[in-house]
Amino acid sequence: MPQSPTLPENVPENVPESVATDVETYLQAQQDKSFLRFITCGSVDDGKSTLIGRLLYDCKLLFEDQLASLSRDSARFGTTGADNFDFALLVDGLTAEREQGITIDVAYRFFSTGRRKFIVADTPGHEQYTRNMVTGASTAELAVLLVDARKGLLTQTFRHSYIVSLLGIRHVVLAVNKMDLVDWDRAAFEEISADYRDFASKLGIDQVTCIPVAATTGDNVSRRSDTMPWYSGSTLLEHLETVQVAQDEADGPFRLPVQWVNRPSLEFRGFSGTIARGAVRPGDAVAILPSAQTTTVSRIVTIDGDLEVASTGQAVTLVLADEIDISRGDVIASTEDRPEAADQFAAHVVWMSEQAMLPGRSYILQIGTSSVNAQVTNIKHKVNVNTLEHAAATHLELNDITFCNLSLDHPVPFDAYSDNREMGGFILVDRLSNATVGCGMIDFALRRASNIHWQSMKVDKMARAGTASQKPCVLWFTGLSGAGKSTIADMVEQRLHAMGKQTMSLDGDNVRHGLNRDLGFTDEDRVENIRRVGEVSKLMVEAGLITLVSFISPFRSERRLARGLMDDDEFIEVFVDAPLEICEDRDPKGLYKKARAGELPNFTGIDSAYEPPEAPELHLNAGAGAPEALAEQVVVLLRARGVI
Amino acid sequence: MSHLQRLESESIHIMREVVAQFHNPVMLYSIGKDSSVMLHLAMKAFHPSKPPFPLLHVDTTWKFREMIEFRDRRAAELRIDLIVHINTEGVAQGMGPFSHGSATHTDVMKTEALKQALNTYGFDAAFGGARRDEEKSRAKERIFSFRTTTHRWDPKNQRPELWNLYNSRIDKGESIRVFPLSNWTELDIWQYIYQESIPVVPLYFAKRRPVVERDGALIMVDDDRMPLEPGETPQEKSVRFRTLGCYPLTGAVESQATTLPEVIGEMLLAKTSERQGRVIDRDAGASMEAKKQEGYF
Structure with a gap:
């Protein structure tokens, strides 16, 4: 077991001696502590985990049992020699990660001093973990970038800085680490600092602070270094404790994305949400987006009593003067400075899934409290994160960062991400797997005229279908009414969906009530009905879908017409064959009874003919078999034909 | 905003997201201090409505008696629906930490019981009071943490979580565990309890209680189901608890702290982390991670 390095007395240094006698005074003082979220960027080799471990250790946030566990782990997996704690082990949470000695996810760490509480997002530095870093950066207000004093600025330094700037972090601390290994050399530090400031200004990062540190010894981490007297600036911890990152909470135009409508009784109707920006007072005029209706705020309700004012970050419930229809996804905003509502955007998108993003595919886009369907219509360029050069791209792969146009099926209220993170940041969710597959930052809205429309997409049906293999x-x-067409089609569709296939079903219920609402049941109308269904099916096939059509479709000629619209092998006719007596006996919708009573003229099988298919691809004996078995026959056929 | 205001707002935001997006949420209520804070935040989040979900307590039948009294009293005072679920199959087998060991007991009466309850009521989202600072594997868990139809957690296949956007999409039978206190620390919890005067179980305060020392832990003899080893006699000691669970599995600390400021004072000067009192964590190096994968909270 390794020897403990000199253990400090395990009392947090921010806890005064008097705590033992006067906790209440201490607690009062603690209640005004501020808060800072930051991200650390760099690789294991730069000593990033060591630096975080050092911060926790120096803030006396490690307890004896955690130190004992660290001591055990250091002996088992450690890389720092028997006499030292391997702080990196402390912050590498999952067993597999500890054994591999790498950090593969985002871990959040907590520590606090007398002045501030900190949340650190610890993310891996390699290019293949760009998505993890983006995730950690999304909630950070400041970034600590580590460089090895021996190596200076590396490709990854540029990559990390670009991601930091992309995610809107304006404060960067460049921690030049391992100063002990360059003999505490001032010139080395200053050269790296100057190079970095030069680069950062090009990215628009205006607040850069450079600090020479040695994480393993703690020099300039929380303790002023005796070995670098030439450095007169703050230690890392002092800087983190005092830097002002947040703008005034009351500044900026008021925005409240509505999360939930609070309606305990007929007398009360409130709109709950977290203020994304600005301040609100009773009496303020507000606009509701996207409807653009206006009203005034009458109350700001909390359980502790109504508020006179509320501002950025507060979770409140507003009561408004007028009865306006407002629901989740709407934004309550200042009337004078309203967010735009648009359905076409230019945005930077980071792809986070191993499954590629194809333009034209539909994803769910979540922004604020809205969820809409969205597709990337045009990839303008891809950014090489190492050189920042632009390149053309036809699709997005894991960790790609691109500038794209997006098209949404509904307008959403938004602000540019650079103005407001909460109003301009979005995630993309895969409709089938429900996974979060991408994220983005809105740059600006596109006017319709300059937009590239859906129809001009150069993605063909094989591309669309290929993504679902x-x-x-x-x-x-x-088949006849009551033969079991819809029942079997439903079962087949459920099976296909479970396999991750993309499907669509068309039947009398969803077509006759809308598209074909104007059609009756005369022979002419039946022909037109099937013609339209055939055309719609063709579009569905173009969309790459396995399309399930359940219609009596009694006439051979119309079925032949539908077949003619498709390419060879795309039309699979399934004859759901059940004798009239059985169908009439089942009569699930009571239609035969009505037809026999003369209430439904032109009913197939009664007073209108059904022409059985002569050579269907599949002939199901639906008078006998269980629907599950019949559905299975269909799935077997699809496999045999290579459809799935 | 102060750090506690920020934490409070974030938790309320998370709770509202759940209520707006799920059909049938539930709040796991374990009666401890974190649950007390979580419940308090829920009262705030939906005011003047009541929290639009029930509380669920998975009762292992081995909780401290004072916990059960506190649970029933709070639910009645706040007029909130409380579901108490007990794994009756486990009870029928005479399951207990003394007879079957802590691991089996926890697995059957807690993890299995929890899954039974979630299945029985078909909850699609379940709030839990876990914090990321508690334990290493928790530090990487998402605030919205996806569970398969068999309630398993896959730490390698978690959804990225950005800004304050939470992906709530699931298929039938799947669920999300939601951790609104993810970013709170033990000190934040106590400070908030102090600031908001939130009621907590009296076991957190020192009192003379009958205890025996076993494997270095002080175990309270809460009822006569506790078998005493030869030569063991319960001793009256002034003790309190930093965390609460099944009484045979929860170690007390000797303390004189009878008020909240005194408890916080002791905590600030403490030399061990709070989970140290929990027998379950010490079974294996990464036992919490393994348990969580199986469906433990």
Whole structure:
């Protein structure tokens, strides 16, 4: 077991002696502590985890049992020799990570001093973990960038700085680490600092502070270094404790994305949400976006009583003077300075999934409290994160950072990300896997005229279908009413969905009530009905979908017409064959009874003909088998034909 | 805003996101200080409505008696629905930490019982009071933490979580565990309890209680189900608890702190972390991570 390095007395240095006798005074003082979230960037080799471990250790936030555990782990996995704690082990949480000696996720660490509480996002530095760093940076107000004094600025320093600037972090601390290994050389530090300031200004990072440190010994981390008397600036911890990162909470135009409508009784209707920017007072005029209706705020309700004013970051419930229809996703905003509402954007998108993003695919976009369908319509360029050069791209792969146009199916209220993170940052969610696959930062809205429309997409049906590894086709279920077409089609669709296939179903219920609302049941209307269904199916196949059509479709000629619209092999006719007596006996919708009573003229099988298919791709004996078994036959056929 | 105001706002935001996006949420209520804070925040988040979800307590039947009294009293005072779930199969097998060991007991009466309750009521989101500062594997867990239909957590396949945007999309039978206190520390919790005068179980305050010392832990003899080893006699000592669980698995600390400021004072000067009193964590190097993967909170 390694020897403990000199253990400090385990009393946090911010806790005064008097705590034992006068805790209340201490607690009162603690209540006004401020808060800072920061991210550390760098690789294991730069000593990043060591630096965080050192901060926790120096703030006396390690307890004896944690030190004992660290001591055990240092002996087992450590790389710092038997006499030293390997602080990196302390912050590498998951077993696999500890054994591999790498950090593969985002870990959040907490420490506090008398002045501030800190949350540190610790993320890995390698290029393959760009998404993790982006995640950690999204909530950080400041970034601590580590460089090895021996190596100076590296490619990864530029990459990390770019991501930091992309995510809107304006304060960077360049911690030039391992000063002990360059003999505490001032010139080395100053050269690196100057190079970095030069680079950072190009990225628009205006607040740069450079500090020479040695994480393993603690020099200039929390303790002023005796070996670097030439450095007169703050230690890292002093800087973190005092730097002003937040703008005034009351500044900026008021924004409150509505999360939840609070309606305990008919007398009370409030709108709950967290203020994304600005301040609000009773009597303020507000606009509701995207509807643009206006009203005034009458109360700011909290359990501790109504407030006179509320500002950025507070979670409140507003009561408004007028009865306006407001729901989740709307934004309550200052009337004078309103956010835009748009459905076309230019944005920077970071792709976070191993499954590639293809333009034209539909994803769920979450912004503020809105969720809408969105697609990337045009990738303007991809950014090489190491050189910042632009390159053309047709699709996005894991960790790609790009500048894109997006098209949404509904307008959403927003501000540019550079003005307001909460109003301009979004995530993209895969519709099938429900995974968060990307994130983005809105730059500006596009006017419709300059927009690239959906129709001009150069993605064809094979590209669309390829992402779900399927061949698009139409499964055309034909048969008498009550034969079981919809039941079997439903089961097949559920099976396909479970396999991750993309499907769509068309049947009398969803087509006759909308698209074909104007059609009746005469032979002419039946023909037109099937013609339209055939055309819609064709579009669905173009979209790459496995399309399940359940229509009686009694006439051979119309089924042939539908078949003719598709490419070879795309039309799969499934004859759901059940004898009239059985269908009439089942009569699930009571239609045969009505038809027999003369209330439904032109009913197939009664007074209108059904022409059985002559050579269907699949003939199901639906009078006998269980629907599950029949559905299975369909799935077997799809496999055999290479559709799935 | 002060750090406590920021934490409070963040937690309220998370709770509202859950209520707005899920059909059938529930709040896991373990009766401890973190649950007390979580419940207090829920009262704030939805005021003047009541929190629009029930509380669920998974009762292992081995909790301290004072915890059960406190639970029932608080639910009645706040007029909140409380579901108490006990794994009756476990009870029928005579499951207990003394007869079956801590690991089996926790697995059957806590983890399995929790899954039973979630399945029975079909909850699609469950709030838990876990904090990231408690334990290493928790430090990487998301605020919205996805669970499969069998309630498993896959630490290698977690959804990225950015800004204050939480992905709540799940398929049928899947669920999300939600941790609104993720960014709070033990000190934040106590400071907030002090600032807001939140009621907590009296076991957190020192009092003379009958205890025996076992494997270095002070175990309170809370009822006559506790078998005493030869030569063991309960001793009256002034003790309190830093965390609360099943009484045979929870070590007390000797203390004279009978008020909240005194408890906080002792905590500030403490030399061990709070989970040290929990027998379950010491079973194996990464036992918490393994338990969480199986569905433990």
